[in-house]
Amino acid sequence: MNRIASFCVDHNKLLPGLYVSRIDDDIITYDIRMRKPNVPPFLSIAAMHTIEHLFATYVRNSEFGDKVIYFGPMGCRTGFYFLVRNMEKTDAIKLMIDAFAFIAEYEGAVPGVAASECGNYLEHDLNDAKREAKSFLPMINDWNEQKLNY
Numbered sequence: 001m002n003r004i005a006s007f008c009v010d011h012n013k014l015l016p017g018l019y020v021s022r023i024d025d026d027i028i029t030y031d032i033r034m035r036k037p038n039v040p041p042f043l044s045i046a047a048m049h050t051i052e053h054l055f056a057t058y059v060r061n062s063e064f065g066d067k068v069i070y071f072g073p074m075g076c077r078t079g080f081y082f083l084v085r086n087m088e089k090t091d092a093i094k095l096m097i098d099a100f101a102f103i104a105e106y107e108g109a110v111p112g113v114a115a116s117e118c119g120n121y122l123e124h125d126l127n128d129a130k131r132e133a134k135s136f137l138p139m140i141n142d143w144n145e146q147k148l149n150y
Contacts, residue, residue, distance in 0.1 A: 011037035035078040042077035046125035058099045103133035
């Protein structure tokens with residue numbers, strides 16, 4: 001079998017940031033790398049789950065909501081994948097930064113955490129999610145299109 005593109009990236013050299021993982025026609029997959037790979041501590045599952053709910057809710061309710069395909073966690077617990085269609089890279093960068101700023105300051109009930117809405121509704125941690133978003137923002141606040149390459 002062929003190696004998939006993300007396994008061809010040298011994870012020993014990868015730093016936190018925002019990267020283009022792949023481009024498939026009009027769909028861009030972004031690698032939102034919040035942690036340096038293979039260097040603990042990794043993101044907690046509860047924080048990742050809450051970030052997933054808040055980020056997805058924010059971007060799907062943004063002006064670009066119709067261009068959002070998917071947002072979800074990496075199994076290695078170092079970040080997320082964000083897939084968009086027909087969106088300028090500069091707009092995607094701004095949207096990702098804005099979503100993490102939203103998470104960092106979020107107050108209230110996390111959307112989608114009822115048993116009828118979520119398959120693991122008890123495993124959330126808003127405080128940890130906010131802390132993770134706040135610590136990630138300084139790493140990406142000045143991100144630009146030139147920095148999107150691995």
